[in-house]
Amino acid sequence: MTDHGQSEDTGTDTTDFGFKRVKSEEKASLVRGVFDSVAARYDLMNDLMSAGVHRLWKRFTIELSAVRPGQTVLDIAGGTGDLAERFSRLVGPQGQVILADINAAMLEVGRDRLIDRGALSNIDVVQCDAQYLPFPDNSIDCITIAFGLRNVTDKALAMRAMLRVLRPGGRLLVLEFSKPTSRLLAKAYDAYSFKLLPFMGRIVANDAESYRYLAESIRKHPDQDTLLEMLEDSGFVDCQYHNMTGGIVAVHRGIKA
Amino acid sequence: MNNQHDPAILSGAFAGLEAAVNRALMLAPASAKDLAEMAGTMIAIECTAPKLEVFITIEPSGLLHFAGYNENQPATRMRGALKHFIELATAEDPAATLINSDLEILGNSAPLIALQQIITRMDVDWEAPLVDVLGDVAGHQMAQLLRGVFGWGGQAAKSLRRQLSEFILEEGRLSPPAAELEHFYSEVQALGLRVDRLQSRLQRLSKRISQHMQVQK
Numbered sequence: 001m002t003d004h005g006q007s008e009d010t011g012t013d014t015t016d017f018g019f020k021r022v023k024s025e026e027k028a029s030l031v032r033g034v035f036d037s038v039a040a041r042y043d044l045m046n047d048l049m050s051a052g053v054h055r056l057w058k059r060f061t062i063e064l065s066a067v068r069p070g071q072t073v074l075d076i077a078g079g080t081g082d083l084a085e086r087f088s089r090l091v092g093p094q095g096q097v098i099l100a101d102i103n104a105a106m107l108e109v110g111r112d113r114l115i116d117r118g119a120l121s122n123i124d125v126v127q128c129d130a131q132y133l134p135f136p137d138n139s140i141d142c143i144t145i146a147f148g149l150r151n152v153t154d155k156a157l158a159m160r161a162m163l164r165v166l167r168p169g170g171r172l173l174v175l176e177f178s179k180p181t182s183r184l185l186a187k188a189y190d191a192y193s194f195k196l197l198p199f200m201g202r203i204v205a206n207d208a209e210s211y212r213y214l215a216e217s218i219r220k221h222p223d224q225d226t227l228l229e230m231l232e233d234s235g236f237v238d239c240q241y242h243n244m245t246g247g248i249v250a251v252h253r254g255i256k257a
Numbered sequence: 258m259n260n261q262h263d264p265a266i267l268s269g270a271f272a273g274l275e276a277a278v279n280r281a282l283m284l285a286p287a288s289a290k291d292l293a294e295m296a297g298t299m300i301a302i303e304c305t306a307p308k309l310e311v312f313i314t315i316e317p318s319g320l321l322h323f324a325g326y327n328e329n330q331p332a333t334r335m336r337g338a339l340k341h342f343i344e345l346a347t348a349e350d351p352a353a354t355l356i357n358s359d360l361e362i363l364g365n366s367a368p369l370i371a372l373q374q375i376i377t378r379m380d381v382d383w384e385a386p387l388v389d390v391l392g393d394v395a396g397h398q399m400a401q402l403l404r405g406v407f408g409w410g411g412q413a414a415k416s417l418r419r420q421l422s423e424f425i426l427e428e429g430r431l432s433p434p435a436a437e438l439e440h441f442y443s444e445v446q447a448l449g450l451r452v453d454r455l456q457s458r459l460q461r462l463s464k465r466i467s468q469h470m471q472v473q474k
Contacts, residue, residue: 053269055272056268056272057265060265060268063268063325242264244264245265251264
């Protein structure tokens, strides 16, 4: 699975970019470089790298969203629009879906795909930074961010922005790589991420470095319990998470009180 | 309820089931149309052993959506062990099996009955996908063959059941026919009543004898 969106704050002027430390203001452009590189083959690589399982992770995330017809859904770091397309059917013609991503190349691929599938009637495409969401307070029923949060420079700032735009009772769903719950699985996953993944990136997308970054950024991302605490610290209530595929991926849910 | 299972595995299982059911529904447009009239209806199936829950929602297109998680209140909830669901699925008379089984039905049973009737009437058109793949002539021939095979299969199963029943009852005399059994049961019942009457009569006679003996003393 690839990811996309934005970067990590440490409270200083440097942050993680994979296993490297870079200046905070540089991370967004470095991440943009990664996703500019992988955008064209993003969906193909997702299917190859996860053996199609990313569709099941997203399917469960949509179930957890409990989205109903007429609601407004914001899909942050929505990239190629696969979640947005499914939400579009759920909210129906009376509802609205906003497909947002910081990366123009990813949005372009997503928008083209949605046009090809005739799914743009209730979808707006917006290029924006998750840390500074350009939407009114209390205007969104559900926010999803799938494989995007770990690329955000200041996650806490982004979470507060999401809380601001959510309606009371609205929910945030964070689908993100996490920590495998079994040591054996963790070892196999490490071997896969650092050996096979860059190799596949080189063969399919002709870009081993971008996929090496993706694997490194997954390891630097907070584990399940840490991310749960971050959600609670940002002001979300009734927070919980569900591990999937042995904890390789987790979906966190937080509600705005 | 589904917390003990990996959501990704459940999603995969439900997605596969959903694809298979919807593919069959697409080949039975009349059933899909009937289902579309029930759009928005959700039925929850709660299996208590093993623990598993599936929510089946009817979409406006008449197709079904299977999910392991749903926060809405289902119109109908069926609860029971897997073996009871299997019994129901394989029963010749599902309505009678449902009434006599240990399955628990909560909520409105009308959608369940409507769904059962739609499934009973479901007539899958095998020809459309075969014509798509094989062309008009070969597809039609293959569909005819399949219809023949399925038709023959159904007839053969019915005939086998009938012949087996005849052998057990008539040829092998392994089991008495239903009428004979009924006659036997009513004879036993009548005998029981006669024994009861005889016992009462004996008690009455015994009482009279003892009274007579006391008078003579």
